[in-house]
Amino acid sequence: MAPATRSKPARPRGQPLSGLAPYLYLTPALLALGVFVYYPLLNTVYISFHEWNLVSAKRSWVGLENYRNLLMSPDFRGILLQSGLYVLLALVGNFLLPVGLALLTLQVGEREGEVYQSLLFAPTVVAVSVGSLIWLWFYLPAGGVFNSLMAQLGLPPQPWLSSSATALPAVSLVAAWKYLGFHYLIALAGLRAIPREYLEAARVDGASGLSLLRWVVLPLFGPSALFLFLSTVIQSLEYAFIPIEVLTQGGPFGSTSNLMYAVWQEAFKFFRAGLASAQAVTMIALFAGFILWQFRLLERRVAYER
């Protein structure tokens, strides 16, 4: 894209360019971002071209070898597939479900809605690592809550966390529990931001129930829903990270690992820094589209205010 096609940000209120002062005010924050976010990012790319065990003084340049190994590895393909599953399950538990609950909340009074909001939000302030512990108890093969429930229903007990068929959804459920209230809060705020006059006008014109929802509420809710959708996709692997660490450590047989967790394991459990970094770069590349899209949304809003 030619630089000229992008409109320059308008000068806020016709101010002249300032001198050195703004740069001085920015220095500490930009230094922190540079040293602890962007330099590491570049460093990760650099390390990904090496074979290195983290401790030895010798890093050997292997070019694209790590990437080639990843693409050839059936394990990595499994991890990609599982990451896709995590994204899908997060979209159900942390996008569709909170949006649905937020829409339902519009049916009840505003005061009543606030009560649901503060109760549903509560797990957000609990540390995920700490909050995941009770789920270990829920999922216990003998004496756990889920299997006691199964017994009451006359069903056989399930090895929730030790069977590769059930472990990933079980871990995903914990992530959904932890972040449901946060996403519900955002969805509800988006819905409440729809100007009342629009709804009134549509009602006067005879719209009600589903047609009001379909033709008025959803179109106006679209932009904030898109934002929430992208946040969910971008965060989904991170949301599952700690539940994986606490509940399964990626097992059984790697079946609950995802791209992000695999990076962690390669780096700090198997000490294969090069491979871990190549995985990290691949992950960023896979999510780059969503990240840029989200960035555009944020940027547009920021530009809007000017």
Place this chain on the structure above:
Amino acid sequence: MNAKRGVWLARGLLLLAVAAVLAPVLYQIGLSLKPASQIFSAPLSPFSWPATLENYRVVLQKLPFGRYLFNTLAFALGVTLGQIVLAVLAAYAFSTYRFRGQGFLFGWVLVSLMIPFVVTYLPNYLLLARLKLLNTLVGLILPMLAGGYGIFLMRQHFRSFPRSILEAAQVDGANSWQILWKVLVPANLAAISALAVYVFINTWNQFVWPLLVANQPQVYVLTVAVQRFAGGEGVNNWGAMMAAATLATLPTLLLYLTMQKSILETFTEGAVKG
């Protein structure tokens, strides 16, 4: 009639969601108050009578909780203070000045919000190792100071502050540093303290970074200590494990109960007003 039934249906489903979301919290607290003999006798009921504080006694006896509490507080307060100062300064530049590279630099602030932590952890770990800062509070705090969210949020607030007041202060002879600390910051104190609570809770709940760089008992923060206890001494002692978990959760839950409104606002702002 139909509308009324719709309201009740909505209410029922919402209450169901509330019950499902709160159940794990209730079970955690309930289990922590159960005597060991009762833990497996009625797994479906979260509470049993009479309740006991025995599990708390065991945990407080086995773990140096004061030490962990101090570490966690120092970590959370250090990060909060640092992030707030950096965010206020940067937001001041972005909101009241106009300078070359403004949009470009702000773009990098926004993008930093979307970079997953695992991408930066390995190089940051190596950096701390080289600086001999592993297993120190300073090492724990420093990398956490890079927080784009605070800059983003404070900028919003500073922008909406009436420019005429800033200009009046300038006419009165205040320099830009004084204008920031004597006019802008006091006027935005509510938003700043809301952001502080948000950063504090987030830092308090950090687990992966402290697990990586503070893995010696003397620098454990609560999340790490609880996890170590759950996988070590407290393994299979569910009552004690849940007592430790409840103790670690209490401070943030209390903060939430007392400052709910501003916490909910801060969590919403970035996503909606953003």
